[in-house]
Amino acid sequence: MDQLTTENVVTNVPQLPATDDEFGGVVVEMKEHMDSDVFRTLLKASMSQWKLQGKKGIWIKLPIDLSNLVDTAVKEGFRYHHAEPKYLMLLYWIPNTINPIPANASHIARVGAIVLNDKCEMLVVQEKMGILRGVWKISTGIIHQGEDITVGLTREVKEETGIDTEFVEVLAFSQEHNVFFGKSELLFLCMMRPLSFEIKIQETEIAAARWMPLQEYAAQLSVQEHGLRKYITELCIAKAERGYSGFSPFRVTTDSNGNPSYIYFNKGDLKKIDDKSSVNYS
Amino acid sequence: MDQLTTENVVTNVPQLPATDDEFGGVVVEMKEHMDSDVFRTLLKASMSQWKLQGKKGIWIKLPIDLSNLVDTAVKEGFRYHHAEPKYLMLLYWIPNTINPIPANASHIARVGAIVLNDKCEMLVVQEKMGILRGVWKISTGIIHQGEDITVGLTREVKEETGIDTEFVEVLAFSQEHNVFFGKSELLFLCMMRPLSFEIKIQETEIAAARWMPLQEYAAQLSVQEHGLRKYITELCIAKAERGYSGFSPFRVTTDSNGNPSYIYFNKGDLKKIDDKSSVNYS
Secondary structure (H helix, E strand, O other): OOOOOHHHHHHOOOOOOOEEOOOOOEEEEOOOOOOHHHHHHHHHHHHHHHHHOOOOEEEEEEEHHHHHHHHHHHHOOOEEEEEEOOEEEEEEEOOOOOOOOOOOOOEEEEEEEEEEOOOOEEEEEEEOOOOOOOOOEOEEEEOOOOOOHHHHHHHHHHHHHOOOEEEEEEEEEEEEEEEEOOEEEEEEEEEEEEOOOOOOOOOOOEEEEEEEEHHHHHHOHHHHHOHHHHHHHHHHHHHHHHOOOOEEEEEEEEOOOOOEEEEEEOHHHHHHHHHHOOOOOO | OOOOOHHHHHHOOOOOOOEEOOOOOEEEEOOOOOOHHHHHHHHHHHHHHHHHOOOOEEEEEEEHHHHHHHHHHHHOOOEEEEEEOOEEEEEEEOOOOOOOOOOOOOEEEEEEEEEEOOOOEEEEEEEOOOOOOOOOEOEEEEOOOOOOHHHHHHHHHHHHHOOOEEEEEEEEEEEEEEEEOOEEEEEEEEEEEEOOOOOOOOOOOEEEEEEEEHHHHHHOHHHHHOHHHHHHHHHHHHHHHHOOOOEEEEEEEEOOOOOEEEEEEOHHHHHHHHHHOOOOOO
């Protein structure tokens, strides 16, 4: 019980090691193996104290190695909040009010790369699996947790086709629901500039890749059928031939780990202001 | 064992009820209470069969009422995939290849509403809790799983301030990392048109709300300090005074439940094409 906090020692009742969070709650991060009966006794005693102290949310983070304690926490009234492969986070909300804690992450972020070369040919792939097998489509992929959209796009195109690219602009995005276990999906359609041209496909996921004339892509039956893919062609032509303005990324802040954040907006239209120097807040 | 599938009956070995998924795996959706020893025996037998049958991913969905089975599944090699308050989803990947199953949802979708009236006053609120307490800020909120951005914005503004609004445009969006349990966040800054003007605040979360002259908002120290909020003012002025073009929503498809999906793009710039009628794929 080396990890008892000062507050706990004062009350002189054995409790689970906990730290306060910034919203009036406590976080119990279990790390060492514990018998489930010992855990139950400590949890009951701790919860009594936390209730007396007016705490609100109680979080318990259980590494997967401590799955023997899940049932005990649930029996004491905890509910699942979220899980990742190696841990489960449980939550107990003490007050008689609606729990205001935000739910688990709700959206998958996907990107689609519109890569056009100087001959107005688009980089297209055929996937080995899934409902779009056999259809020539743009390279798409899922953005990882913690990964910038621009970085994820470059990574996906490189992985699938071997082509190096640089980010130009977000041309459009879409939001769709019930995509994966009830989660919603945001798909960012982005224009990418190719920096290399020799295709080398990823054998595990991709059946084929090629540079396809835009007209040929647009004429595919599947393009006609599907609303979103129809817009891909239109946006691509609008960007290539008519100066369509999408959203460009600008660095705004850094988080506590020093990573940059980006804001995406219509650069050309915002620049109009700066040029005219008419903004005066004084 | 009423739920045994035909396939299972043929093998004549008691197994857990399972359905095939579309990626060569099986899904076990546990619903009835079961003793953990019985579950272990059935799970071991089932897994042997599934391996022989060349199955790939094995999913087990355990309602929170069956938390007594979590430890058994983990001991048999299952890992957590995701959890929602009332269930835990576990996954076991059979092949000796990297598990290609997408991770749990990675992003929180947040919205910020820029609501401007005819006098160039912006609807601002002060929150009761959190690091922005005491700062006049735009109304923001988290989009629910399955909720359209446009719907979530209208809901949040109504809840916090009592003001009815209609969606105009996405002016910009930002992506930030490590926001909530390591998850990333996408924030959509949107222009909303007010349809009512009398403020009625939500007492639980909001300390105050008012219509504030844009110049006064822009002059706040906190606006100057924070990159993102600085852009809010600039985008707002660009939209109000200079015809800034953001992204507008268009319905594209409906999912299996008949819900619409939306794609957001620069409507004015795409329309240029249609006007010129120069797109010809033939």
